[in-house]
Amino acid sequence: MKSILSVGIDIGTSTTQVIFSSLNVENTSGYFTVPKISIVGKEIIYKGGIHRTPLRTSTLIDGEAVRAIVADEFQKAGFRPGQTDTGAVIITGESARKENSEEVLRYLSDFAGEFVVSTAGPDIESVVAGKGSGAAAYSEENGVAVVNLDIGGGTTNAVIFDDGEVTGKGCLDVGGRLITVDASGKIDYISESAKKVAEYVGVELRAGNAARTEDLSRICDEYAAVLEQFLGLSEPTALLAALKTPGSSEFILHPKLRAVCFSGGVADFVYGTQQDPFRFGDIGVLLGQAIRRSRICTAFRMIGAAETIRATVVGAGTYTTSVSGSTIDYSDGLFPLKNIPVLRLDEKEQSACFAGDGAVLRDKLQWFLRQNDCRNAVIAMDGRSDPSYIAVQNLAKAIVDGADPILPSAEPIMVVLRHDMAKVLGRQIRALLADKRPVISVDSIIVQQNDYIDMGRPLMDGMVIPVVVKTLIFG
């Protein structure tokens, strides 16, 4: 058994967290078959504190203070910067503004091991939180559609898993710190989102005025009503559209949604009881109680979350890395590789390649490299589950004909497939190229057009490589 040390760093609107986890990799197939290396265990070996995200203004992150928090957690966990094998920095919610992202990256760059990814954006957070909360695992184990609502300080990230697969994701500006209350019980800050809701329900809010529980409860009930609409439990109002987080996906509902799971800081107040509504100086407690009263908790089976406030950081630290198939082919000395854009061939284009015709690939690759202003790309396709040897030879020929004339010299030809056929394909491509340029051919990886891929150093006697698929990068 071999383990990979992974770090997760989540910088959200209200909290910043760090965890370290160990991903255990093992051959799960028997003695008498082809090996199958999988991640068999994910163990969180260090859970850091829950820090308030340091801000310079009400929306601008204090990068230097974030760095101090992360440095302190590394030290407490007993790890040196750069010692981690993989992981993710996730900058989420209202913090995920471009200027914030750049600031954070600048300050954290030396903590990121050579293989740490940096991702941001509401869609990613939704998925990562849903994996960290255990909703994805529940969906897969029970074969049902589950929605995870990660209700943080600034946003509610929703994701639907059906049988463990993402079928919908979206984000609303609904969160616990959209109105904050100071120690003396006066309203301190009212977000744009809260202003819209207050106006909609006819409650007058003014910073500096005393916070009235009944007013704030009405606002929270309306937030809960918006979430009901979001989940298709009632007719959508104009408010639902107004609260959609800019840049988030259109949320596609699942026709057979069975269960709901809550994570994020507010989840603790949905699941538990918290007497003092303003203990945390915000509307998180009231919002949690309002959601608990709503139809969301009666219309769907409510399942417990494995992680609530830490769901995103746990998801980031443990669920972003996967391993390739165990029969792959690659030239030595290429890894790690970061942020390689994906050029995906559809079924028709793939069929042309399987027939030995590389012209389609050549045109598409040339266009793609020019469009994206990049030197190379991963050629991704489904492949076939039981191809004939002739089909593999044709495919190898098409890939070489398509990519070799286009790629700059010494750049590797990189192929990623879904079906288990990468070793034989890689071997064929290498034979055709006669070592003119390096080759990487891996499988059991599902990627979409416009994704990016990181590939780490080979593990387990070089049988597998760790892979991170990203839908967004910055920096």
Add this chain to the structure above:
Amino acid sequence: MDNNDLLSRIIAEVISEMGGNVPASAVESAVKESISSASPAPAYSGSGGTDINITTDITSKESKATPTLENPADMDSLLRMKSKTPARIGVGRAGGRLKTQTLLTLRADHAAAKDAVFMDVDPALLEKMGLFSVTTLCTDKNQFLTRPDLGRRFSDEAIREIQSKCVKNADVQIYASDGLSSTAIKANLENILPAIMDGLKSKGISVGTPFFVKFGRVGAEDAISEALGCKVVCVLIGERPGLATAESMSAYIAYNATVGMPEARRTVVSNIHSGGIAAVEAGAYIADLIEKILKAKKSGVELQNG
């Protein structure tokens, strides 16, 4: 007394013996009602005939993926479960027995398994691949199945034929054999053999002349290894078929194989078929494995234990 009256009386008696107190008339009317509400004379099939009105190939993948269980509580989940296993789940039942379609599918799969054992590999396939054929000491299929010892040995004449037609003292000698499934050879050999051979050649490893052994058991590779003086011998052989697939092939690989050596010295790669590991990918893997065996100068458990 007609059957209905008799049935009513029996039910009433049973209920009263169990301590209940139901008037016989009430039972009688309930029985009559249930009989009259049933569709007329469903003498054979209770499911409107769909069970036995089979117009599709019931052994096809599509047919096997379709549940025959009526009114499942959650069809989506059932389909998902079925997609994860070739086991016959979600098939429903007729009373205490299998449905007709389930029974016929089982028998069809069993027939395919028997065919795999009893059929011979098509000589046209061997000719197309340029493989000559030799036979072990077995004279027919029945003897092959009942005398495993004869399936491991060759006549002197057969050994001479092998020696005269094959390159000797190669690093690796690969051959194919029917074993217990000729279907496995038909399904996989054309894809796996060139994948292994090309893989080995690209590594600069010399490969002997491939051929075919009829009525062969795994242990026949030891006699072939001795006859040809190869360092590594590899047989691609049909596995005993099951009801899930009749196409499964294995590769048994041994370093410096000798007649009578322990079975533990064989390295095996099994489950090569369209539902397991694809033949082409298995071929590329086996080429690497053989390279490893040649370097380590050992195979089987000795190789596993380092």
